[in-house]
Structures are given as C-alpha cells and as structure tokens.
Amino acid sequence: MELLVAGGLFGAYALPPVSGKDELRKWFLDNVYGHAPLGRPADMAFTGNRILFGGGRLKVDLTVSLPPGASKEKPCPVLVMGDFRTWNNGMRGDEKSLKQKRQQEDLDAHAASRGYALIHYDLNEAAPDQPRRQELERLKKQGKPLPPCPYGLFDIYGGGDDRTETSWGTIRAWAWCHSRVLDWIETQPMLDAKRVAVLGHSRLGKTALCAGVTDGRFKVVYSNASGCGGAKLNRMPLPRSEHIGQIVDRFPYWFCKRFNVWKNRDAEIAHDQDEWMGLIASPTRYLYVASGSEDHWAGPQGEKAAAEGAAKAWEALGLTGMGGHVGYHCHKGPHDLGVRDLKLFLDFCDTRL
Numbered sequence: 001m002e003l004l005v006a007g008g009l010f011g012a013y014a015l016p017p018v019s020g021k022d023e024l025r026k027w028f029l030d031n032v033y034g035h036a037p038l039g040r041p042a043d044m045a046f047t048g049n050r051i052l053f054g055g056g057r058l059k060v061d062l063t064v065s066l067p068p069g070a071s072k073e074k075p076c077p078v079l080v081m082g083d084f085r086t087w088n089n090g091m092r093g094d095e096k097s098l099k100q101k102r103q104q105e106d107l108d109a110h111a112a113s114r115g116y117a118l119i120h121y122d123l124n125e126a127a128p129d130q131p132r133r134q135e136l137e138r139l140k141k142q143g144k145p146l147p148p149c150p151y152g153l154f155d156i157y158g159g160g161d162d163r164t165e166t167s168w169g170t171i172r173a174w175a176w177c178h179s180r181v182l183d184w185i186e187t188q189p190m191l192d193a194k195r196v197a198v199l200g201h202s203r204l205g206k207t208a209l210c211a212g213v214t215d216g217r218f219k220v221v222y223s224n225a226s227g228c229g230g231a232k233l234n235r236m237p238l239p240r241s242e243h244i245g246q247i248v249d250r251f252p253y254w255f256c257k258r259f260n261v262w263k264n265r266d267a268e269i270a271h272d273q274d275e276w277m278g279l280i281a282s283p284t285r286y287l288y289v290a291s292g293s294e295d296h297w298a299g300p301q302g303e304k305a306a307a308e309g310a311a312k313a314w315e316a317l318g319l320t321g322m323g324g325h326v327g328y329h330c331h332k333g334p335h336d337l338g339v340r341d342l343k344l345f346l347d348f349c350d351t352r353l
C-alpha cells in the first residue's frame with residue numbers, strides 16, 4: 001500500500017498508520033490533537049483552590065465540592081471535569097446559562113451524596129473557547145484593559161500565533177490543564193490522588209478522553225456524548241452525525257492544524273477513535289462511554305461501536321472488555337449529561353475507582 005506520497009492515499013502531510021502504543025499515541029497527537037509543549041511547568045504555583053501559571057500571570061479557579069465526612073484520615077475519590085461555564089464562552093445571566101449552572105449544582109450534590117469529591121472549573125480561564133482573533137475582539141469590546149494573558153495557556157507556553165502543524169489545539173490544552181488539576185489534587189490530603197476519574201460532556205468529553213490517554217494517573221475516564229473527535233467512529237457512515245469537515249470548519253482551534261488533512265476523508269482516516277480510547281487500556285484503568293438516543297449529531301451508534309472496539313484493547317490483555325473494564329450506557333433523550341448519567345457512571349466507579 002502506498003502511504004506517504006504527496007497528494008497520494010494519505011495526502012501530502014498526513015502520516016501513515018503505525019503499530020505500537022507509543023507510536024499510535026504520537027500519531028493521534030500529530031494528526032488530531034497536537035502536542036503539549038511541556039509537562040508540569042516549573043512556573044506553576046497553588047494557592048488555596050487556585051492554580052497560577054506563568055508566575056501568576058494566569059489563574060484557574062477550581063470549584064471543589066466535598067462529600068460529607070471527607071477527612072485526611074479517609075481521603076475520598078475524586079471526579080474532575082470542566083464545567084458548564086465553558087459553553088457560551090462563560091456564564092451569562094440568560095436562561096440557558098442558568099440552566100447549565102443548576103445542572104452543574106445537581107451533579108455536585110449527587111457526587112457528594114455518593115461519597116465522591118467533584119472538582120470543576122471554567123476551562124475558558126485556561127484557554128478560551130474561541131479562535132484567538134475573536135477572543136481578542138470580545139475582550140476589546142468590553143473596554144477594559146486586556147488581561148496579561150488574553151489567550152490563556154497559549155500566551156504563556158506557545159502554540160497560539162506561532163502554531164505549527166502539530167502544535168496543541170484547545171482540546172489538548174484543556175486536557176493538559178486537567179493534568180495540572182491532578183498535580184493540585186496530589187497536594188490535598190482529603191483527596192485520594194490515586195482514585196481520580198476525569199469526565200466531561202460533549203467538547204469536554206473529547207477533552208476527558210484526551211486527558212485519559214495522555215495522563216496515566218487518571219484511573220477512570222468517562223466521555224459523555226463526545227461525538228466527533230471524541231468517542232464516535234469516524235469511519236462509520238452516520239449521515240446525521242458531525243463529520244471531520246464540519247468540525248474543523250467550525251472549531252479549527254480545537255485541534256492541531258494537520259487535522260485538516262482528514263477533512264472529508266472520514267472513511268479513510270488511518271486510525272479511528274476506538275484505537276484512541278484503547279490507549280487507556282491497562283489492568284488498573286477503566287473507560288466509560290455514554291450517549292443519548294436522540295443525539296444524532298454525536299452519533300450514538302458510532303460511540304457504542306467505538307467503546308466496543310476500544311474494549312478489545314483490554315481483552316488483548318486478558319481482561320474483560322465490555323461490562324468489565326469498559327462501561328457504556330445510552331440514555332433515552334437528547335444531548336446532555338444529567339444526574340441520571342452520573343448515577344450510572346458512579347455505579348460503575350463504586351467497584352472500580
């Protein structure tokens with residue numbers, strides 16, 4: 001098979017299929033999400049529930065909800081997620097935002113009632129959910145002086161204006177920030193840093209998977225309705241679901257530039273999302289995927305099939321895939337993550353996390 005020929009089967013810049021876990025992870029970072037420029041930064045500091053980057057130029061505030069009775073003697077398992085304020089580029093007073101806020105509070109309360117701490121935060125503080133130019137226009141319109149790092153982590157660690165083909169996109173940057181939250185958790189005596197799950201809905205489900213694949217400290221990884229670029233198979237023909245061409249046109253900044261090479265070539269992509277999720281496989285790590293039956297844009301059939309495909313990576317280790325190390329449910333209804341989903345996910349975690 002011809003692989004790396006300019007304009008040939010895999011296009012001028014796309015990389016050919018690979019074998020081996022490290023190569024596969026690199027393939028996905030090269031082609032889809034981009035590479036984080038660094039691991040734990042030397043210029044990061046913690047103060048209370050706040051993470052400071054770049055010597056204090058950028059702050060990320062964590063909302064920490066603890067279960068009753070959490071103590072240093074009995075540290076509790078933790079759930080980490082980007083919260084609903086990430087939508088609409090931040091909370092507004094409108095009905096949609098208020099509904100999202102209430103939804104988040106319901107999740108916090110349910111997690112606490114089950115003995116889990118839930119940490120959530122607005123990922124816009126880490127990296128705005130906008131292309132750079134739009135974000136700067138938005139800030140200028142407010143008429144206030146620009147903050148020290150208007151484009152978040154990119155302004156400190158690079159990959160904004162100086163973006164290369166494989167520089168991190170926003171999903172990779174958000175996932176990297178989840179890892180920094182885990183660094184923070186490791187300093188908290190009431191939280192058990194060895195029992196941490198990362199989860200998220202939709203764009204934040206794509207982010208949770210990216211965090212799970214790139215940071216082995218997350219023990220359980222839960223993607224809810226993450227669709228294209230998340231848990232949905234690209235190669236499966238699902239005409240009502242989002243395709244690569246649509247996602248890179250609307251959200252080019254979420255991915256690395258090279259992802260454009262796969263535009264309108266979903267069926268022939270060299271590696272698919274089941275392989276991406278399969279990279280989480282190990283005897284001590286778990287994957288959970290959930291969908292909504294009416295969520296045609298995210299493609300529930302493609303998400304289920306990808307979870308089943310990923311489960312094979314655990315089976316290859318002699319472990320039980322679906323129903324063992326991998327869980328799946330599909331709620332009846334649209335695109336959301338509610339208490340009914342968290343409840344099923346925590347049933348899965350109760351015996352695994």
Ligand code: GCU
Pocket residue numbers: 201202203204225226227228242247297
């Ligand atoms: C858009 C986008 C999806 C994404 C979703 C969300 O619909 O096309 O890929 O998952 O927003 O994050 O809500």
